[in-house]
Each structure stands twice: as structure tokens, then as C-alpha cells.
Amino acid sequence: MTTGASPRLAAAATAVAPGGSVGRVRTRTETFDTPAAPFRLECGARLNPVTVAYETYGRLAPGRRNAVLVCHALSGDAHAAGFHRGVPGERPGWWDLMIGPGKPLDTRRYFVICSNFLGGCAGTTGPASIDPATGRPYGPDFPAYTIGDQVELQARLLDRLGIPRLLAVIGGSMGGMQALEWAVRHPARVAGAVALATAPRLSPQAIAFHEVARQAIFRDPGWRGGRYEAADPPRAGLALARMIGHITYLSEEAMVRKFARRGGGTAGTGGFEVERYLHHQGRRFVDRFDANTFVHITRAMDRFDLAAGRGSLEAAFRRAACRFLVVSFSSDWLFPAALSEEMVRAMRLAGREVSYCEIRTHQGHDAFLLPGHRMGDLVAGFLDRLDREAT
Amino acid sequence: MTTGASPRLAAAATAVAPGGSVGRVRTRTETFDTPAAPFRLECGARLNPVTVAYETYGRLAPGRRNAVLVCHALSGDAHAAGFHRGVPGERPGWWDLMIGPGKPLDTRRYFVICSNFLGGCAGTTGPASIDPATGRPYGPDFPAYTIGDQVELQARLLDRLGIPRLLAVIGGSMGGMQALEWAVRHPARVAGAVALATAPRLSPQAIAFHEVARQAIFRDPGWRGGRYEAADPPRAGLALARMIGHITYLSEEAMVRKFARRGGGTAGTGGFEVERYLHHQGRRFVDRFDANTFVHITRAMDRFDLAAGRGSLEAAFRRAACRFLVVSFSSDWLFPAALSEEMVRAMRLAGREVSYCEIRTHQGHDAFLLPGHRMGDLVAGFLDRLDREAT
Structure with a gap:
């Protein structure tokens, strides 16, 4: 010790x-x-x-x-x-x-x-x-x-x-x-x-968010049924899964305080600060997390029921x-x-x-x-x- | 008339x-x-x-x-x-x-x-x-x-x-x-x-949900930069976009009333009713909606600001x-x-x-x-x- x-x-x-x-x-x-x-x-x-x-x-x-x-x-x-x-x-x-x-x-x-x-x-x-x-x-x-x-x-x-x-x-x-x-x-x-x-x-709402995040991974062709190489993971899917998750970790008010509607014009293709923030969070996540791990852990959380x-x-x-x-x-x-x-x-x-x-x-x-x-x-x-x- | x-x-x-x-x-x-x-x-x-x-x-x-x-x-x-x-x-x-x-x-x-x-x-x-x-x-x-x-x-x-x-x-x-x-x-x-x-x-939270839904489409290889054939659209991405959206159209309580935690065992790979419901909604959507249309309309909504x-x-x-x-x-x-x-x-x-x-x-x-x-x-x-x- x-x-x-x-x-x-x-x-x-x-x-x-x-x-x-x-x-x-x-x-x-x-x-x-x-x-x-x-x-x-x-x-x-x-x-x-x-x-x-x-x-x-x-x-x-x-x-x-x-x-x-x-x-x-x-x-x-x-x-x-x-x-x-x-x-x-x-x-x-x-x-x-x-x-x-x-x-x-x-x-x-x-x-x-x-x-x-x-x-x-x-x-x-x-x-x-x-x-x-x-x-x-x-x-x-x-x-x-x-x-x-x-x-x-x-x-x-x-x-x-x-x-x-x-x-x-x-x-x-x-x-x-x-x-x-x-x-x-x-x-x-x-x-x-x-x-x-x-x-x-x-x-059920939290389970629903987990499922759409998992689907973001499954629908990435790089997923390969989970049999991807460590050096070639389903990056796009895992990043999107994290982006979805990150919305649920904040509150509406936190987002208003943090981003408001800054960055978005009245024309063009978006570019709101909140979008850039989510993309940043998604990119960071794929460097330190594994897609199969994400799928398994979210399912373990979904199944958890202390009363069961x-x-x-x-x-x-x-x-x-x-x-x-x-x-x-x-x-x-x-x-x-x-x-x-x-x-x-x-x-x-x-x-x-x-x-x-x-x-x-x-x-x-x-x-x-x-x-x-x-x-x-x-x-x-x-x-x-x-x-x-x-x- | x-x-x-x-x-x-x-x-x-x-x-x-x-x-x-x-x-x-x-x-x-x-x-x-x-x-x-x-x-x-x-x-x-x-x-x-x-x-x-x-x-x-x-x-x-x-x-x-x-x-x-x-x-x-x-x-x-x-x-x-x-x-x-x-x-x-x-x-x-x-x-x-x-x-x-x-x-x-x-x-x-x-x-x-x-x-x-x-x-x-x-x-x-x-x-x-x-x-x-x-x-x-x-x-x-x-x-x-x-x-x-x-x-x-x-x-x-x-x-x-x-x-x-x-x-x-x-x-x-x-x-x-x-x-x-x-x-x-x-x-x-x-x-x-x-x-x-x-x-x-x-x-900003609603904009965030729109962006992750758009990203579900963009990350589908069938998206092809939006230049897909009408008969071969990015189905998986559009369905996932709809699944994400559908969570936001319901409330937590509505989901509890509608699905509770039915369908999920204590082991296995999920299969909660709420997951099946979302998949069903996603599949239905791709038969009647277009991916480019989804991308454009969500951006128009994001940009809308009556005061601007x-x-x-x-x-x-x-x-x-x-x-x-x-x-x-x-x-x-x-x-x-x-x-x-x-x-x-x-x-x-x-x-x-x-x-x-x-x-x-x-x-x-x-x-x-x-x-x-x-x-x-x-x-x-x-x-x-x-x-x-x-x-």
C-alpha cells in the first residue's frame, strides 16, 4: 500500500x-x-x-x-x-x-x-x-x-x-x-x-439515449460487427455516440448559459457554438475510449435494476x-x-x-x-x- | 376553390x-x-x-x-x-x-x-x-x-x-x-x-439535437455528400436521425407510462420496448422522408429567430x-x-x-x-x- x-x-x-x-x-x-x-x-x-x-x-x-x-x-x-x-x-x-x-x-x-x-x-x-x-x-x-x-x-x-x-x-x-x-x-x-x-x-428515456448512441456506432461501417482493429476503430460512430451523450449530461439552462445561440448567423449552414462544442467532445472521446466498451457498458447500465x-x-x-x-x-x-x-x-x-x-x-x-x-x-x-x- | x-x-x-x-x-x-x-x-x-x-x-x-x-x-x-x-x-x-x-x-x-x-x-x-x-x-x-x-x-x-x-x-x-x-x-x-x-x-439544446441528428445522416456512407440517388438514400442515417428526434418529442413521464422498463431482461443485449419503438419509428420515417430535406429544414429551424x-x-x-x-x-x-x-x-x-x-x-x-x-x-x-x- x-x-x-x-x-x-x-x-x-x-x-x-x-x-x-x-x-x-x-x-x-x-x-x-x-x-x-x-x-x-x-x-x-x-x-x-x-x-x-x-x-x-x-x-x-x-x-x-x-x-x-x-x-x-x-x-x-x-x-x-x-x-x-x-x-x-x-x-x-x-x-x-x-x-x-x-x-x-x-x-x-x-x-x-x-x-x-x-x-x-x-x-x-x-x-x-x-x-x-x-x-x-x-x-x-x-x-x-x-x-x-x-x-x-x-x-x-x-x-x-x-x-x-x-x-x-x-x-x-x-x-x-x-x-x-x-x-x-x-x-x-x-x-x-x-x-x-x-x-x-x-x-426508459435514458435507455433510449443509450440505444441511439449505440446505433450511431453500429451504423458506422468501421464497426464491422465489433471486430474492428484497434488502430482502425469506428471513429465517426463513437464520436457521434459521445455527442449524443454529452447533450444529456448538460441541462438546457447550462447550454443557454454556456453557448446561448452564439455563432449562428441568420443564413448559412449553422456553425452554432454548441455544435462546435459537441464536435470537440466527440473527437476527444475517440482518442481515449473503445467502441465495444461503450456498447457493453451502456447495456450493463440499461439492465441495472437494484430491485430486480x-x-x-x-x-x-x-x-x-x-x-x-x-x-x-x-x-x-x-x-x-x-x-x-x-x-x-x-x-x-x-x-x-x-x-x-x-x-x-x-x-x-x-x-x-x-x-x-x-x-x-x-x-x-x-x-x-x-x-x-x-x- | x-x-x-x-x-x-x-x-x-x-x-x-x-x-x-x-x-x-x-x-x-x-x-x-x-x-x-x-x-x-x-x-x-x-x-x-x-x-x-x-x-x-x-x-x-x-x-x-x-x-x-x-x-x-x-x-x-x-x-x-x-x-x-x-x-x-x-x-x-x-x-x-x-x-x-x-x-x-x-x-x-x-x-x-x-x-x-x-x-x-x-x-x-x-x-x-x-x-x-x-x-x-x-x-x-x-x-x-x-x-x-x-x-x-x-x-x-x-x-x-x-x-x-x-x-x-x-x-x-x-x-x-x-x-x-x-x-x-x-x-x-x-x-x-x-x-x-x-x-x-x-x-441551444434543441439545436444540439438537430446537429447530432444531421451528423447521423452525414456519417452514413450512403449520404455521399447529399448526392445520393433517390432509390438509394442514406437509410440508416436518416432512420437514426428520426430515432434521436423521437426521443425529444416525448417526455420522460410519457416514456415511463408507455414503456416503463418492459422487455429488458437482467441479462442479454437489451431489447427494451422503448428501443423497439424507436427502431420502428426510424424505419417508418425513411419510407416517407428525404435526407437532404431533413438537413435543410432542421437548419432553417435552427436559424429561425423572430427577433433577429x-x-x-x-x-x-x-x-x-x-x-x-x-x-x-x-x-x-x-x-x-x-x-x-x-x-x-x-x-x-x-x-x-x-x-x-x-x-x-x-x-x-x-x-x-x-x-x-x-x-x-x-x-x-x-x-x-x-x-x-x-x-
């Missing part, structure tokens, strides 16, 4: 608190290669070997009670905080505003872990990985994993890292689905669960034993507050202790990735209470 | 009132072929000849004061009411619930006209029409027309039909944009304007002289009620008389095409008042 940061940088980061950086970090991997006991998925498929990419920040305390697992969203990765290269202008990890000395996930107190999910394309085994049975990428044949399978792989990682129980599991969007699944699936291993901008299941096989949402939460913090955002129309409220009612009926806050913001679904609201304080307070109870 | 219905059927329809059918109708065309005075567009381009497809229902009264122009939406056509073939199971025109004897647009009182818009692909000159200069379809070279140009072609049609002034112009969505433009552009020719589920300009070149929205409405009825729908997130409210405030500041109603419904943007709410009564009452004032 290391902080991931070099001693010099870690010391420097600590000196910057409150709100400092974890400094320079690197992504590590753990590989589970046990042919006799392969990793089994809910669908019955088996995977061996399985590699997990992860980063850690802070130090595991002697009693091992200060671990916080961060679950990233669809397009995230294990690099949640700090810097990989430490060069000027480098963008920090995707949740750097939340993780670091003096930040809500205070690395002076907590040992923070973030791993790329099962089925990902940023170091963890997924559709772009080589299938040892064929010597070629799994591609479309990668098994139809579930959010529960992702949790099981995270649990294996924690076993390997020697962490019997999490102080908290925390995630936004798909990461929030994992946090909820953790709470219900492994009640003895979770003291607190934080579900941000998420839901116990997708709405457990009787009801209330019955599901009866299995849990942790405290919950649920945060929704008023302008998030992809994971609307109403679904969080339904979930919170079920938690309460199940006898769970839950804090719920709907944060009023124009930022839409992406709000959990952005500064400018109370989420950080809510998470910090929730963790502080769990930590004081644990020690 | 004819009713469009045969005397026998018209008589039969009258007997069915209230709420009867206009009976059997057919789409007619008028062609303007005056090489010396071609149809001029705002962008400076000229078109000759120009054909307009239209239908009429009811009878023009001797004083010619009972004409109501219906403006259709993006995917509509001139066939607004009644039946073309009169065979069992045939679907009536797209606004049959509103037009007919005893219906809100009561064909016993009003002479109703509906024409396919300039740039359309259902009989009126548009990108799929033959450019006489080349002998081939205009395709991507069709001029970048405006909502104002569409109004001018409708005005030519009314001239040809001998209608100096409309009792009312009425439309939903893009048709509502035309109705607003009519009121501001030709104040002497309009006694009343009805704007349903529309806006004086699109939001007129100082402000208020200044624009100072040019108008008619009464207005504005109706928005609470769950319409493509043309949100807030934009209607902004428009109504501008109308009032400009001294216009306006009735405004936000109808509470889960039906989303498509509500103006559907029964089950008060819109019909509001329109009927508005027309009745205009009619009594006129006679």
Missing part, C-alpha cells in the same frame, strides 16, 4: 492544504490469474486472467478502517486525482476537486482507492483486452457483465489490498449504481454509501446495513431527482439511515464532476461522521 | 358532426412558373418553377373571411385531415382530430388550407425536386431557405387561391414558427395567430396586428414553456392581445398532435371569437 505520490510530492501536497493536490501518482494494476478459480460473472461466463487498474491516494491506517472506494462513471478511469506526469498545464485526475489533502475525500485522513471498472478500457480487463482463448481482443464477445460483476471485481481488489471493510463507497452516475450495489450486496463490508446523480435503475431479483427496492435496502448519503441535482434530467427520491423513500421504509439533498443547480447531470455547489461539504460531513464513529 | 371532398362524402361528413370527418380528400398542387419573376429567397437565391402541394377542407365563404391556414411540423405534409383512399383501416390526415365538421377547425364554418412547406418532400419544391438548371435533384445545393421564405410561398398560394386575408394562421412546433412569422411579416393579412408547442427561437433583424422580440410583435393564442405543454422540453412565456411577455409589452395557456400533460412536445387535453377547446374558442368579430 502506497500513497501513489512520491514522498517529496506528497509532502509538498500536504503543505498546500486545505485543498491541496495528492501530487504525482501512477496507475497500478493487479492481475488475478487463477485458472482453477476463474472470475465468474452473473451470466455464467468466466474470465481468466482478470486485471484491474487502480490508483490509491493517502495511507491505509493501521486499523484498516479508513478506506474509501471511489467508483467512476462511464467515461472515467482509475486516475481520479493528482497528476501522472507532473508537467505544467497537465489536467489532474477526473475528481481532483474532491480528493486531496484538505478536500472532501481528505487524503490526510482517508485511504482513497479508485479502480477502472470491469469491462473498462483504461487498464482493467474489458472488450478491448486480449481473450487468451483466441489471442485476439474479446470485442463483441466480451461477456454481458453486470454492475454486480463490477462490484465483485472491486471486492477482489480490496481483498488483494488487505481491506476487509470500506469506510465508504462513493460514486456518481454509473459509479453511484456501483455504490448502491455494494451496499446491498456486501453489507458487512460497507459502513457508508454515497450515491450522487444516480438512480436504482435507468428511466430482490423483491422490491425496499427489500433490496433491507439487505443493506450502512448509512447512506444521496445527492441529486435539480437540473439532472438523465438521472432525475424523482428517482433519487423514490430510492430514499425505499431506504427509509427499509429502516436505513439516509441523508438526502437535492442540490439546486443549472449544471445538469455533470454537476457531480463540477465545483460550485454544496456536494463537497455534504460528502465531507458524511465521511467525517463515519470516520468518527469508526474510531 | 373546392372543399377537396366529393359532394357526397362532404354531405355524409356533415351528418356525422360533431366531430365528423372531412371525408375523402386529395392533395392538389399549384405551380408558379414565371421565369421573369422567379421566387426569391432571403439568401438571394431564386427558384423557378416552384410547386406547392396543398389540401383544403370546407368552403371559402363569399366574403372570403373564413380561411384558416394550418402550418405543419417538420415531418408533416399537406394531408392534414380526412382520407386519401377511403379504405378500411386507412390512417386519416395528421391533424384529423382538429379538422372536420364540428371539430375545433370546424369545416362547416372555416375554409381550412394546409400546404407542404417550401423545402419539403411531400409535393412542394424542395431538395428532392429536380433543379431545372441541371436536370438532377437539387440535393445539398437547394438554397438555405428560411421560415420567412416558407411564409412567402404560402402567401403566393393564398394569392392564387384568392384569399387576401386569413381569419387565422395556426401551427405547432415548426408550424408555430411559421404562424408567428406570418403575424409579424404580414400583419394586414392575419386576424389571428395560434402558436402551439413552439418558440420564437430554438434553445427586428431589434427585439417586443419590437417584432409591434409589427403584428393580430390576436394571438399561445399554448405550451408542461412536459415539452424541446420547446419549453419558458420560451412561450418569454414570447407572451413580449407580445403584451408590444400591446398585442394574447391568450396564453400552459397545458399540464405528460405527453411532451407531441401533445399538440394528440387528444386528451384542452388545446382543441382553446383553439375552437379563439377561432369562434375571431369569426364573430369578422362577420
Whole structure:
């Protein structure tokens, strides 16, 4: 267990608190290669070997009670905080505003872990990985994993890292689905669960957006039924899928504030700023994401239903034993507050202790990735209470 | 001027009132072929000849004061009411619930006209029409027309039909944009304007959805820069464009009511009912719509801004002289009620008389095409008042 940061940088980061950086970090991997006991998925498929990419920040305390697992969203990765290269202008990890000395996930107190999910394309085994049975990428044949399978792989990682129980599991969007699944699936291993901008299941509208995004990929001739070469992926389709997705991550008001109708004349062929922004987002995405991975992960999200096989949402939460913090955002129309409220009612009926806050913001679904609201304080307070109870 | 219905059927329809059918109708065309005075567009381009497809229902009264122009939406056509073939199971025109004897647009009182818009692909000159200069379809070279140009072609049609002034112009969505433009552009020719589920300009979010839909077409290899053969269009891209659009025409609640999460298992590759519904809508669309037409019309909608070149929205409405009825729908997130409210405030500041109603419904943007709410009564009452004032 290391902080991931070099001693010099870690010391420097600590000196910057409150709100400092974890400094320079690197992504590590753990590989589970046990042919006799392969990793089994809910669908019955088996995977061996399985590699997990992860980063850690802070130090595991002697009693091992200060671990916080961060679950990233669809397009995230294990690099949640700090810097990989430490060069000027480098963008920090995707949740750097939340993780670091003096930040809500205070690395002076907590040992923070973030791993790329099962089925990902940023170091963890997924559709772009080589299938040892064929010597070629799994591609479309990668098994139809579930959010529960992702949790099981995270649990294996924690076993390997020697962490019997999490102080908290925390995630936004798909990461929030994992946090909820953790709470219900492994009640003895979770003291607190934080579900941000998420839901116990997708709405049919969200499924519809996923499907049109997938169709953008399938209709790209470069898709080749998912059997494209890594160097020649269905770029146009994947970029369009991301453009569609990106609309749903913002709100109407956020778009009005960000773009208004700038850039469009009264004649010509468009050229509105909002169009250029989406094209930019689409192009950026194809450089770091894989099309088969996108198809699989959106389907896993579509199928996720915390209540399925457990009787009801209330019955599901009866299995849990942790405290919950649920945060929704008023302008998030992809994971609307109403679904969080339904979930919170079920938690309460199940006898769970839950804090719920709907944060009023124009930022839409992406709000959990952005500064400018109370989420950080809510998470910090929730963790502080769990930590004081644990020690 | 004819009713469009045969005397026998018209008589039969009258007997069915209230709420009867206009009976059997057919789409007619008028062609303007005056090489010396071609149809001029705002962008400076000229078109000759120009054909307009239209239908009429009811009878023009001797004083010619009972004409109501219906403006259709993006995917509509001139066939607004009644039946073309009169065979069992045939679907009536797209606004049959509103037009007919005893219906809100009561064909016993009003002479109703509906024409396919300039740039359309259902009989009126548009990108799929033959450019006489080349002998081939205009395709991507069709001029970048405006909502104002569409109004001018409708005005030519009314001239040809001998209608100096409309009792009312009425439309939903893009048709509502035309109705607003009519009121501001030709104040002497309009006694009343009805704007349903529309806006004086699109939001950046709506523009964003249009752009991803266009990109679905552009990224289909069958697009060929818009120079596809009519028999070999970019079907996959156009279908996907429609699937994207269709999500925006419904509301989240409408989708929950209509589909919930039915059809999806906890494993497998999806197959949710909402996905099948979208695929069905996509397939249907390609049989009746043209890709170049879609690209052009969505761009015309994107560029539409009633205030542009007129100082402000208020200044624009100072040019108008008619009464207005504005109706928005609470769950319409493509043309949100807030934009209607902004428009109504501008109308009032400009001294216009306006009735405004936000109808509470889960039906989303498509509500103006559907029964089950008060819109019909509001329109009927508005027309009745205009009619009594006129006679």
C-alpha cells in the first residue's frame, strides 16, 4: 500500500492544504490469474486472467478502517486525482476537486482507492483486452457483465489490498449504481454509501439515449460487427455516440448559459457554438475510449435494476446495513431527482439511515464532476461522521 | 376553390358532426412558373418553377373571411385531415382530430388550407425536386431557405387561391414558427395567430439535437455528400436521425407510462420496448422522408429567430396586428414553456392581445398532435371569437 505520490510530492501536497493536490501518482494494476478459480460473472461466463487498474491516494491506517472506494462513471478511469506526469498545464485526475489533502475525500485522513471498472478500457480487463482463448481482443464477445460483476471485481481488489471493510463507497452516475450495489450486496463490508446523480435503475428515456448512441456506432461501417482493429476503430460512430451523450449530461439552462445561440448567423449552414462544442467532445472521446466498451457498458447500465431479483427496492435496502448519503441535482434530467427520491423513500421504509439533498443547480447531470455547489461539504460531513464513529 | 371532398362524402361528413370527418380528400398542387419573376429567397437565391402541394377542407365563404391556414411540423405534409383512399383501416390526415365538421377547425364554418412547406418532400419544391438548371435533384445545393421564405410561398398560394386575408394562421412546433412569422411579416393579412408547442427561437439544446441528428445522416456512407440517388438514400442515417428526434418529442413521464422498463431482461443485449419503438419509428420515417430535406429544414429551424433583424422580440410583435393564442405543454422540453412565456411577455409589452395557456400533460412536445387535453377547446374558442368579430 502506497500513497501513489512520491514522498517529496506528497509532502509538498500536504503543505498546500486545505485543498491541496495528492501530487504525482501512477496507475497500478493487479492481475488475478487463477485458472482453477476463474472470475465468474452473473451470466455464467468466466474470465481468466482478470486485471484491474487502480490508483490509491493517502495511507491505509493501521486499523484498516479508513478506506474509501471511489467508483467512476462511464467515461472515467482509475486516475481520479493528482497528476501522472507532473508537467505544467497537465489536467489532474477526473475528481481532483474532491480528493486531496484538505478536500472532501481528505487524503490526510482517508485511504482513497479508485479502480477502472470491469469491462473498462483504461487498464482493467474489458472488450478491448486480449481473450487468451483466441489471442485476439474479446470485442463483441466480451461477456454481458453486470454492475454486480463490477462490484465483485472491486471486492477482489480490496481483498488483494488487505481491506476487509470500506469506510465508504462513493460514486456518481454509473459509479453511484456501483455504490448502491455494494451496499446491498456486501453489507458487512460497507459502513457508508454515497450515491450522487444516480438512480436504482435507468428511466426508459435514458435507455433510449443509450440505444441511439449505440446505433450511431453500429451504423458506422468501421464497426464491422465489433471486430474492428484497434488502430482502425469506428471513429465517426463513437464520436457521434459521445455527442449524443454529452447533450444529456448538460441541462438546457447550462447550454443557454454556456453557448446561448452564439455563432449562428441568420443564413448559412449553422456553425452554432454548441455544435462546435459537441464536435470537440466527440473527437476527444475517440482518442481515449473503445467502441465495444461503450456498447457493453451502456447495456450493463440499461439492465441495472437494484430491485430486480430482490423483491422490491425496499427489500433490496433491507439487505443493506450502512448509512447512506444521496445527492441529486435539480437540473439532472438523465438521472432525475424523482428517482433519487423514490430510492430514499425505499431506504427509509427499509429502516436505513439516509441523508438526502437535492442540490439546486443549472449544471445538469455533470454537476457531480463540477465545483460550485454544496456536494463537497455534504460528502465531507458524511465521511467525517463515519470516520468518527469508526474510531 | 373546392372543399377537396366529393359532394357526397362532404354531405355524409356533415351528418356525422360533431366531430365528423372531412371525408375523402386529395392533395392538389399549384405551380408558379414565371421565369421573369422567379421566387426569391432571403439568401438571394431564386427558384423557378416552384410547386406547392396543398389540401383544403370546407368552403371559402363569399366574403372570403373564413380561411384558416394550418402550418405543419417538420415531418408533416399537406394531408392534414380526412382520407386519401377511403379504405378500411386507412390512417386519416395528421391533424384529423382538429379538422372536420364540428371539430375545433370546424369545416362547416372555416375554409381550412394546409400546404407542404417550401423545402419539403411531400409535393412542394424542395431538395428532392429536380433543379431545372441541371436536370438532377437539387440535393445539398437547394438554397438555405428560411421560415420567412416558407411564409412567402404560402402567401403566393393564398394569392392564387384568392384569399387576401386569413381569419387565422395556426401551427405547432415548426408550424408555430411559421404562424408567428406570418403575424409579424404580414400583419394586414392575419386576424389571428395560434402558436402551439413552439418558440420564437430554438434553445441551444434543441439545436444540439438537430446537429447530432444531421451528423447521423452525414456519417452514413450512403449520404455521399447529399448526392445520393433517390432509390438509394442514406437509410440508416436518416432512420437514426428520426430515432434521436423521437426521443425529444416525448417526455420522460410519457416514456415511463408507455414503456416503463418492459422487455429488458437482467441479462442479454437489451431489447427494451422503448428501443423497439424507436427502431420502428426510424424505419417508418425513411419510407416517407428525404435526407437532404431533413438537413435543410432542421437548419432553417435552427436559424429561425423572430427577433433577429427586428431589434427585439417586443419590437417584432409591434409589427403584428393580430390576436394571438399561445399554448405550451408542461412536459415539452424541446420547446419549453419558458420560451412561450418569454414570447407572451413580449407580445403584451408590444400591446398585442394574447391568450396564453400552459397545458399540464405528460405527453411532451407531441401533445399538440394528440387528444386528451384542452388545446382543441382553446383553439375552437379563439377561432369562434375571431369569426364573430369578422362577420
